Amino acid sequence: MxxxxxxxxxxLAAFKTVVxxxxxxxxxxxxxxxxxxxxxxxxLTSPRTLAAFxxxxxxxxxxxxxxASLELAVITSVGMLALLLPTMIWIRLRVPRxxxxxxxxxxxxxxxxxxxxxxxxxxxxxxxxxNVSDSILMLAFAxxxxxxxxxxxxxxxxxxxxxxxxxxxxxxxxxxxxxxxMWRIIVPNMSSAVSNACLLCVAVVLGEFTVANLLNxxxxxxxxxxxxxxxxxxxxxxxxxxxxxVFFFLLLLSFLGRALSRRRGGAARx
Amino acid sequence: xxxxxxxxxxxxxxxxxxAPFLVYSGVFLALPTVLVAVGAFSGPHGPTLANLAQxxxxxxxxxxxxxxxxxxVSASVGAVVGAVLAYAVATGSPDGIIxxxxxxxxxxxxxxxxxxxAFAFIATIGTEGFIVIWLQQHGIxxxxxxxxxxxxxxxxxxxxxxxxxxxxxVFMPALDGVRPQWREATDTLGGGTWSYWRHVAGxxxxxxxxxxWLLLFANAFSAYATAAALLxxxxxxxxxxxxxxxxxxxxxxxxxxxxxxxLGMVVIVAIITTLYARLQRRSARWLPR
Numbered sequence: 148m149x150x151x152x153x154x155x156x157x158x159l160a161a162f163k164t165v166v167x168x169x170x171x172x173x174x175x176x177x178x179x180x181x182x183x184x185x186x187x188x189x190x191l192t193s194p195r196t197l198a199a200f201x202x203x204x205x206x207x208x209x210x211x212x213x214x215a216s217l218e219l220a221v222i223t224s225v226g227m228l229a230l231l232l233p234t235m236i237w238i239r240l241r242v243p244r245x246x247x248x249x250x251x252x253x254x255x256x257x258x259x260x261x262x263x264x265x266x267x268x269x270x271x272x273x274x275x276x277x278n279v280s281d282s283i284l285m286l287a288f289a290x291x292x293x294x295x296x297x298x299x300x301x302x303x304x305x306x307x308x309x310x311x312x313x314x315x316x317x318x319x320x321x322x323x324x325x326x327x328x329m330w331r332i333i334v335p336n337m338s339s340a341v342s343n344a345c346l347l348c349v350a351v352v353l354g355e356f357t358v359a360n361l362l363n364x365x366x367x368x369x370x371x372x373x374x375x376x377x378x379x380x381x382x383x384x385x386x387x388x389x390x391x392x393v394f395f396f397l398l399l400l401s402f403l404g405r406a407l408s409r410r411r412g413g414a415a416r417x
Numbered sequence: 418x419x420x421x422x423x424x425x426x427x428x429x430x431x432x433x434x435x436a437p438f439l440v441y442s443g444v445f446l447a448l449p450t451v452l453v454a455v456g457a458f459s460g461p462h463g464p465t466l467a468n469l470a471q472x473x474x475x476x477x478x479x480x481x482x483x484x485x486x487x488x489x490v491s492a493s494v495g496a497v498v499g500a501v502l503a504y505a506v507a508t509g510s511p512d513g514i515i516x517x518x519x520x521x522x523x524x525x526x527x528x529x530x531x532x533x534x535a536f537a538f539i540a541t542i543g544t545e546g547f548i549v550i551w552l553q554q555h556g557i558x559x560x561x562x563x564x565x566x567x568x569x570x571x572x573x574x575x576x577x578x579x580x581x582x583x584x585x586x587v588f589m590p591a592l593d594g595v596r597p598q599w600r601e602a603t604d605t606l607g608g609g610t611w612s613y614w615r616h617v618a619g620x621x622x623x624x625x626x627x628x629x630w631l632l633l634f635a636n637a638f639s640a641y642a643t644a645a646a647l648l649x650x651x652x653x654x655x656x657x658x659x660x661x662x663x664x665x666x667x668x669x670x671x672x673x674x675x676x677x678x679x680l681g682m683v684v685i686v687a688i689i690t691t692l693y694a695r696l697q698r699r700s701a702r703w704l705p706r
Contacts, residue, residue, distance in 0.1 A: 155610075163505040167515075170502055170581070174526065177537035177578070180547035184540035230438055237434035245435065252442050258690045259450060260639030262656040263679040266456070266663060267449025269672070292445045350524075356531045356642035361663055368532045372646045375536055383540050386533040390525070398521045 178390065185384035199384035209385070212370035215283045219366065220352040222287040224345040227298050230291065232341070235302055236329055240315055253299035256292050261357040264292070272362050283364045293358070294351050298344040305340020309333065350393050453683070456676030468677035477658065481681065483569055484638055484654040491576035492633035498577070499584020499633075500626060506585065507592035520589075523582035531642030538575050539647075542566055567647060572654075575643055580633045587632055591625035628696035635689045638682070655682055 186195045203209055231253075238245045256264070268289050275285050311333050318328045334341060356368035365373070367389060374382035457468055471477065506519050542548050542559065543566060549559040565571055595618060603613040641656035652658035655678060662675040 159508060163509070166501055166505040170498070174522070174578070174582075176548070177534075177541045180541035181537050183547050184545075230441055234435055234438035241431050241434060249435075249438075252446070255446060258635070258686055260641070260656070260682055260686060262639065262641045262659050263453060263682050264449055266659065266672075266675050266679045267452040268445075269663070270452055271445070271449060288445055291441070295442075295446075354531060354533075356645070360642075360645065361660055368642065371536070372532045375532075375539075375646065379536070379539065379543075379545075383536045386536045390533055394521070394525045398518075402517075 216367035301344040305337035488637035495580025527582040535646035624699040
């Protein structure tokens with residue numbers, strides 16, 4: 148038996164090495180090629196240059212687009228927390244039979260393609276443009292819908308791990324208001340889920356193209372795309388930066404989540 | 418004395434707590450969906466079926482067929498390769514650096530697709546791409562029969578780039594649900610690797626695999642950004658047709674035609690989602706999520 152196991156394990160290790168190398172190449176080559184492309188000089192023989200990266204900061208239109216995307220990411224995250232989290236907690240505590248319908252509503256945007264939603268958003272945005280504002284930040288209304296499924300899942304995982312009924316009854320019996328129960332009792336107990344949801348929000352918003360493009364707003368992705376029609380190198384440089392940024396963000400998320408759960412585990416043991 | 422009053426009050430406050438969310442999703446989720454459905458059936462002179470009739474035009478039919486083909490091929494390649502990668506990761510240490518790295522990478526690559534991805538492939542195998550130039554220097558022509566990157570073929574290749582990571586994310590829980598005891602039981606009963614996969618792991622994982630395939634299909638079917646950045650004009654696939662009809666300034670009719678196209682997409686995605694829900698129920702029987 149051990150001999151069989153050892154042979155099997157060796158075969159598995161060889162198989163895994165092949166898989167990692169081949170797919171690693173497939174996934175990393177385009178990213179490496181982007182870096183290579185973005186650092187090209189003007190002529191074929193001219194030396195490598197970071198001009199494409201440094202020129203990003205000096206293009207006001209680009210800076211506007213980047214700022215708008217970052218602002219949208221923050222607004223969407225805050226809006227999502229303010230809208231979704233209290234509703235989820237409230238429904239779990241007070242109207243448990245509505246948990247499934249709420250889930251259904253929150254997951255709906257996954258089943259309606261963004262390109263379809265945008266056709267329906269258009270009349271709404273016509274109205275908003277005339278009656279409220281034509282600022283790009285208005286996109287946050289649409290983005291809040293786009294991030295719903297991801298954030299719902301993240302928050303749902305967090306809420307399921309906490310016994311919110313006991314916590315809230317204990318807090319209420321000690322005289323805490325509903326606000327206190329939510330923001331000072333339940334949220335601190337699910338901080339990793341909240342940060343997960345926010346980071347997912349940021350990732351989705353920074354990568355969003357469809358809605359902004361069709362509604363004629365220039366966010367980060369639209370700017371990359373517009374830039375690409377004239378100057379491939381600069382737009383690829385910008386794409387590299389945004390990719391690296393989001394990658395470290397999500398890597399941070401994975402480590403943060405682990406650190407938080409370990410700390411909680413340690414506290415429970417102590 | 419105070420009971421009935423409190424009872425009535427409780428009903429109203431109960432709904433009050435959920436009201437902001439319900440109103441918001443009503444305005445920004447339900448209303449746009451209704452507007453699409455209504456738009457598909459309205460014309461300049463009231464209700465009409467003309468927009469839907471336009472869907473039978475050859476170029477629209479071919480856009481739908483292209484979309485279905487693109488989604489089926491990229492979902493199949495993505496599902497198979499992604500399942501292999503997920504298997505390699507799932508058999509490793511559950512808390513190891515490889516798993517965390519692959520998971521994080523897959524999270525980014527499956528989410529961040531779109532425009533960036535199109536440019537990544539232009540930088541790699543575009544006419545001035547890294548690989549094309551490198552091969553040229555070694556006397557090899559990458560495109561002996563013409564450049565196919567800016568076509569449906571190129572789009573299919575690029576789509577697999579985000580389908581594979583998505584498959585890893587979706588399929589990993591199913592693989593995690595496979596218990597080593599099942600393999601040991603097969604061994605004890607005298608079965609080898611083949612019979613384990615043929616009679617135990619295969620049948621158990623099939624519903625989850627098919628479900629994941631449907632999810633990948635829907636994902637490719639709905640994708641727009643990559644195609645828009647790569648092919649900017651023309652309506653090779655349905656999402657591009659929609660954006661063309663949508664941005665055209667010919668008249669109001671075009672907006673209604675865009676709605677009809679959108680409705681067509683919704684119908685297809687709805688069918689896929691229904692099948693997916695069924696498969697999920699089947700796979701949940703053996704592999705608790």
